[in-house]
Amino acid sequence: MDIKIIKTTQPKEKQAAEKLAFGVTFSDHMFVMDYTEGQGWHDPVIMPYGPIQLMPSSMVLHYAQEVFEGLKAYKTPQGEVQLFRPEENFKRMNRSNERMCIPQLDEEFVMNALKTLVKMDQDWIPTSPGTSLYIRPFIFATDPFIGVRVSQTYKFMIIMSPVGSYYKGGLAPCRIYVEDEYARTVRGGTGEAKCGGNYAGGLAAQEKVHVKGYEQILWLDGEKRQYIEEVGTSNVFFLIDGVFVTPSLEGTILSGITRKSVIELLKSWGETVVERRITIDEFYELHQQGKIQEAFATGTAAVISPIGTLGWQDKEMTFNNGEIGEYTQKIYDTLYGVQSGHIKDTLNWIVRV
Amino acid sequence: MDIKIIKTTQPKEKQAAEKLAFGVTFSDHMFVMDYTEGQGWHDPVIMPYGPIQLMPSSMVLHYAQEVFEGLKAYKTPQGEVQLFRPEENFKRMNRSNERMCIPQLDEEFVMNALKTLVKMDQDWIPTSPGTSLYIRPFIFATDPFIGVRVSQTYKFMIIMSPVGSYYKGGLAPCRIYVEDEYARTVRGGTGEAKCGGNYAGGLAAQEKVHVKGYEQILWLDGEKRQYIEEVGTSNVFFLIDGVFVTPSLEGTILSGITRKSVIELLKSWGETVVERRITIDEFYELHQQGKIQEAFATGTAAVISPIGTLGWQDKEMTFNNGEIGEYTQKIYDTLYGVQSGHIKDTLNWIVRV
Ligand SMILES: Cc1ncc(COP(=O)(O)O)c(C=O)c1O
Ligand SMILES: Cc1ncc(COP(=O)(O)O)c(C=O)c1O
Numbered sequence: 001m002d003i004k005i006i007k008t009t010q011p012k013e014k015q016a017a018e019k020l021a022f023g024v025t026f027s028d029h030m031f032v033m034d035y036t037e038g039q040g041w042h043d044p045v046i047m048p049y050g051p052i053q054l055m056p057s058s059m060v061l062h063y064a065q066e067v068f069e070g071l072k073a074y075k076t077p078q079g080e081v082q083l084f085r086p087e088e089n090f091k092r093m094n095r096s097n098e099r100m101c102i103p104q105l106d107e108e109f110v111m112n113a114l115k116t117l118v119k120m121d122q123d124w125i126p127t128s129p130g131t132s133l134y135i136r137p138f139i140f141a142t143d144p145f146i147g148v149r150v151s152q153t154y155k156f157m158i159i160m161s162p163v164g165s166y167y168k169g170g171l172a173p174c175r176i177y178v179e180d181e182y183a184r185t186v187r188g189g190t191g192e193a194k195c196g197g198n199y200a201g202g203l204a205a206q207e208k209v210h211v212k213g214y215e216q217i218l219w220l221d222g223e224k225r226q227y228i229e230e231v232g233t234s235n236v237f238f239l240i241d242g243v244f245v246t247p248s249l250e251g252t253i254l255s256g257i258t259r260k261s262v263i264e265l266l267k268s269w270g271e272t273v274v275e276r277r278i279t280i281d282e283f284y285e286l287h288q289q290g291k292i293q294e295a296f297a298t299g300t301a302a303v304i305s306p307i308g309t310l311g312w313q314d315k316e317m318t319f320n321n322g323e324i325g326e327y328t329q330k331i332y333d334t335l336y337g338v339q340s341g342h343i344k345d346t347l348n349w350i351v352r353v
Numbered sequence: 354m355d356i357k358i359i360k361t362t363q364p365k366e367k368q369a370a371e372k373l374a375f376g377v378t379f380s381d382h383m384f385v386m387d388y389t390e391g392q393g394w395h396d397p398v399i400m401p402y403g404p405i406q407l408m409p410s411s412m413v414l415h416y417a418q419e420v421f422e423g424l425k426a427y428k429t430p431q432g433e434v435q436l437f438r439p440e441e442n443f444k445r446m447n448r449s450n451e452r453m454c455i456p457q458l459d460e461e462f463v464m465n466a467l468k469t470l471v472k473m474d475q476d477w478i479p480t481s482p483g484t485s486l487y488i489r490p491f492i493f494a495t496d497p498f499i500g501v502r503v504s505q506t507y508k509f510m511i512i513m514s515p516v517g518s519y520y521k522g523g524l525a526p527c528r529i530y531v532e533d534e535y536a537r538t539v540r541g542g543t544g545e546a547k548c549g550g551n552y553a554g555g556l557a558a559q560e561k562v563h564v565k566g567y568e569q570i571l572w573l574d575g576e577k578r579q580y581i582e583e584v585g586t587s588n589v590f591f592l593i594d595g596v597f598v599t600p601s602l603e604g605t606i607l608s609g610i611t612r613k614s615v616i617e618l619l620k621s622w623g624e625t626v627v628e629r630r631i632t633i634d635e636f637y638e639l640h641q642q643g644k645i646q647e648a649f650a651t652g653t654a655a656v657i658s659p660i661g662t663l664g665w666q667d668k669e670m671t672f673n674n675g676e677i678g679e680y681t682q683k684i685y686d687t688l689y690g691v692q693s694g695h696i697k698d699t700l701n702w703i704v705r706v
Contacts, residue, residue, distance in 0.1 A: 064549025189538070197550020
């Protein structure tokens, strides 16, 4: 399948690096491809970024059959363009597709499409520290039909947005609240998929913790409200008594690519990493004993977010005196260094465009 | 606020009653209204049914912040146009809005908008037995922004579709399977809201039961996988030893308007209705004892669906010899009779347009 290319005749003006927010402005082009049952994915095109037409009956607007991904492109000091483990995103997207009954993508084909798109819009990749080009592949159901069933048509798109830091203020310890009223998902639900419904469902809890003076939610499992799962749009790690602990993948949390990379990185440093179930009760107990040395969240948007304080019911736990932990900083520096091309990619994570 | 009215200049051709499927064709007009933070709902308009423009970054396409409703308009034998308890739909929509962090609607205003729209397109209401005009109000987030937060802009729309029966074949006993692997929702989740994510999340289970030779899913609670919740897009009732039992509203199932009406109807007949938690184990035991006399599902689309067979793990339970129960038929006849104007509306459910 050849990708049709329609170049913009009206390139947009780029924003100054210091003005970049997250996910507000978009680059000049986007990738679009349609799916029709019996025909498969067809009519791939790169075209000027702009509005799309949908029938009001489009299934995505009613039943949220939709998945997305998020990854970043960086420009190295040498001016090369690189992506961080993009094949992992398309693999995960296909796993999300499976859970949401959306047809599989040809991973090689979309990787090629992504590279072509990034190359075309490479001038949109900002280069100031902490900035990057955020890439958003997504798929949604387009059948003009309002019965509840699997759609027979879909749109796959890639849009790109030059971004500053996701969390305003950059690498600074954040305040997280343990949510034990709202649930994000449950065993047998969609927690493992990167589907829209998980995020809409979490908004009410997000609003609640904001009012309480926290920035993000630490989700507990939906069944027992005991097991620590993940933080907002990130996975979570703790340094406990010299050992790194992160919740194991039990089917209810997103299998983060940053999480995977942090595990590999720590192991390459000779550290011990344990993926296991850990309850909030056990965690609180360990904190009381002074055994929680560092805590941080991992995700594409912020890379690493140090957790300074964890609120739980009427208690507050502070880690490393509310300051960025030594390992947390080192992990951030290394990961971000590799992503942005300032540090050598010894673990083979980088894909050059 | 005045509703601007733009009449179509190209009325579409209507389909023959026997050709009507569910949710495929739409009437000539639709209602659209926008919301902007700080300004509230604005620019209500009735205009020709047709495509809408969305930015690819529109939040609904990524995070599924969206809710919907479903109700029906009928034309009586006297040619009057009537709606079935529409105020209940807008009340529920506002409850869904609250859970999904979507701004509240002015229920009186949207009721008036709905009536105006139905009146304009009243020729689209089919009159053959079992047919009606299905009405779909829905709201979705339109912020052109891909960070995870509550949207600041929304679109509210009402579209309408002349429909035959939802389940092909009309009032006939259906085969339902008890799902104990996938979960629809959990305490603290979005089960009570009529939001897109609940439906996308259920598709995989729906596909699974189709393969097994069943038509719909009976959901169990997400926590213990024991308590009976609801059936696909319907609530569920059982006639057990002379008493009608339906799962109580514990925050995880939709508070169905048909469910509410069936309860009121049965009580008006002097029947006993108990809303309570009931486990699948207890239910199976009761079935073994021959105490389950009838089983049926209730929902706007199909009104009443008799349940002939319930599959659970490797067992199958049959009710009333797999035939439509006496009460089931009587409830259907009465409800549908009132809705379509063939029976007197003694319980004050009907709103004339
Ligand atoms: C719910 C959730 N958990 C975890 C993550 C982290 O995954 P990744 O490291 O692949 O960005 C994300 C964001 O991408 C997420 O949305
Ligand atoms: C999940 C779910 N449960 C129950 C119902 C039945 O509700 P109502 O009787 O209001 O149509 C519906 C459909 O509307 C539904 O989608």
